[in-house]
Amino acid sequence: MIRVTGRISIGEDELTEDFLRASGPGGQNVNKLETAVQLRFAAMASPNLPEAVKARLVTLAGRRMTKDGVLVITAQRHRTRERNREDALQRLLDLLREAATPPPPPRRPTKPSRAAKARRVDEKTRRGATKRLRGGKPGDE
Template structure:
């Protein structure tokens, strides 16, 4: 089954691998016997569904979550149930891929201020200076 990410990108469910483990932190007696935390693994480098540009940006965005082999690991243990943690991990993966799929902003070309904008700026400064000059004690 395909998981839609964007209009052009969708992931095959067979590319995702889930491991379940015991969540850390508070949770009472249940925390020691139920494996509700999820580790979602996605092989970024070998995924046939990712374009090359998206793959490169995704590797850059992943940071410490990416292994040396190019596998992205997302851990989810916010919720008490396994199903909600699975959904949370999948949503975070999709959000990360969507962020990588957005094209980078165009390169800014440096421009110079126009003559008119310089004159307006200086005129505003002189008006402000006159206002401040008028705040002193009145002369006799």
């Protein structure tokens, strides 16, 4: 079991990995070795994810989620297969953790109190008086 949060864990048997040739740096190995990793997680079929987390995951995943509800993460940043596997798993866990945190409650708009409005008007009046006292026309020296 892979621990995602304190309450959510996913089984290692729910993940499948495919290896493919990576683009980018790799020297002489780039055309010979399959170092890129494509990690697949059947999120919608997972019994370990609550429905609310699944709904948020669909939104967060965007194009990485297939129509069948399979989350596909491709990692090819590194030159070795092992580091790409770790990178893909870490990105999956980060995405699941983000989906597991519920959104904050919506902000309820409030109105300023009567005293706050009065303070604002008083401050405007004082500021205007200060500016008026500065005044004078050029050449009135």
